[in-house]
Amino acid sequence: xxxxxxxxxxxxxxxxxxxxxxxxxxxxxxxxxxxxxxxxxxxxxxxxxxxxxxxxxxxxxxxxxxxxxxxxxxxxxxxxxxxxxxxxxxxxxxxxxxxxxxxxxxxxxxxxxxxxxxxxxxxxxxxxxxxxxxxxxxxxxxxxxxxxxxxxxxxxxxxxxxxxxxxxxxxxxxxxxxxxxxxxxxxxxxxxxxxxxxxxxxxxxxxxxxxxxxxxxxxxxxxxxxxxxxxxxxxxxxxxxxxxxxxxxxxxxxxxxxxxxxxxxxxxxxxxxxxxxxxxxxxxxxxxxxxxxxxxxxxxxxxxxxxxxxxxxxxxxxxxxxxxxxxxxxxxxxxxxxxxxxxxxxxxxxxxxxxxxxxxxxxxxxxxx
Numbered sequence: 014x015x016x017x018x019x020x021x022x023x024x025x026x027x028x029x030x031x032x033x034x035x036x037x038x039x040x041x042x043x044x045x046x047x048x049x050x051x052x053x054x055x056x057x058x059x060x061x062x063x064x065x066x067x068x069x070x071x072x073x074x075x076x077x078x079x080x081x082x083x084x085x086x087x088x089x090x091x092x093x094x095x096x097x098x099x100x101x102x103x104x105x106x107x108x109x110x111x112x113x114x115x116x117x118x119x120x121x122x123x124x125x126x127x128x129x130x131x132x133x134x135x136x137x138x139x140x141x142x143x144x145x146x147x148x149x150x151x152x153x154x155x156x157x158x159x160x161x162x163x164x165x166x167x168x169x170x171x172x173x174x175x176x177x178x179x180x181x182x183x184x185x186x187x188x189x190x191x192x193x194x195x196x197x198x199x200x201x202x203x204x205x206x207x208x209x210x211x212x213x214x215x216x217x218x219x220x221x222x223x224x225x226x227x228x229x230x231x232x233x234x235x236x237x238x239x240x241x242x243x244x245x246x247x248x249x250x251x252x253x254x255x256x257x258x259x260x261x262x263x264x265x266x267x268x269x270x271x272x273x274x275x276x277x278x279x280x281x282x283x284x285x286x287x288x289x290x291x292x293x294x295x296x297x298x299x300x301x302x303x304x305x306x307x308x309x310x311x312x313x314x315x316x317x318x319x320x321x322x323x324x325x326x327x328x329x330x331x332x333x334x335x336x337x338x339x340x341x342x343x344x345x346x347x348x349x350x351x352x353x354x355x356x357x358x359x360x361x362x363x364x365x366x367x368x369x370x371x372x373x374x375x376x377x378x379x380x381x382x
Contacts, residue, residue: 043078043177051169063150070166072136077174081185084225088171088186094134095167098123099159102144116145251331253370254352254360260285263319270318283351284322291358293322328353
């Protein structure tokens with residue numbers, strides 16, 4: 014039960030890169046400097062005005078200093094998104110006496126308008142609510158709230174973010190990869206993935222992805238480059254093996270083994286001992302044979318996997334080339350071959366793994382021919 018709860022909690026976590034400690038500290042330092050400078054300048058400009066700085070700037074600083082590459086953190090999104098939200102928030106505050114109705118409508122309308130103007134900025138939702146629930150000091154401003162403190166705070170924080178990120182060598186705002194000499198794709202794009210290819214795939218998505226087309230293209234090209242480097246040398250068993258191996262214990266009850274076969278929809282499984290060393294393999298046909306003779310008194314002692322498994326197992330080493338495995342999959346119709354390292358089961362290579370690897374090598378051969 015505890016294990017399943019842990020897995021459920023892990024499933025709630027995002028697949029997000031954890032930055033090194035130094036980078037995490039720099040992100041926090043950037044937010045500290047950005048908020049301090051922009052708020053002090055706003056205070057100096059507005060004097061003793063009560064609403065000289067608004068809380069949504071804290072949320073904006075998370076985007077600007079922690080994830081400056083995000084499309085949601087770009088200057089256009091921050092300035093235009095906050096402006097739209099402020100205008101809508103003030104309008105709803107003036108039109109609807111119910112605060113709940115006013116700020117709910119303000120956020121909803123602001124989202125629609127930001128999506129329509131390509132200026133989505135999550136903290137802008139808080140700007141719209143601030144316009145409604147900000148108190149008398151905000152309400153007395155009316156539409157002046159859009160200019161100060163909203164635009165004043167936004168522009169100041171954005172300027173600090175631009176300077177700080179560029180001092181760290183980060184490209185902020187993000188620049189498009191364009192061909193400055195013509196309207197054609199860049200030389201790299203011509204022979205690989207082009208912007209229209211990515212756009213065609215993104216158009217099929219039903220949700221907004223928090224990554225720019227340029228960043229997505231850059232990641233794909235770098236991944237392709239690494240894959241090409243790997244394809245230049247023959248695949249080894251360690252390159253294509255599955256490391257998360259499902260196995261049986263030789264002491265497992267045979268009925269337990271049958272349940273595991275049914276659960277995983279497999280035809281055979283490796284068998285290991287208490288030291289995780291491979292001792293055999295069990296196939297579905299062996300289970301069928303066991304059931305056929307289960308009523309025989311002479312086979313009544315067969316109650317564990319170790320009693321009916323095959324102890325002769327073909328294995329390979331992690332450093333072996335995959336060509337060594339072809340005869341077993343082709344001539345002897347193997348479903349899988351275990352990979353051992355000093356007797357320990359470290360992986361498994363299935364027929365599907367082999368087909369995928371050989372297909373990749375065939376494509377690489379065609380391209381290089």
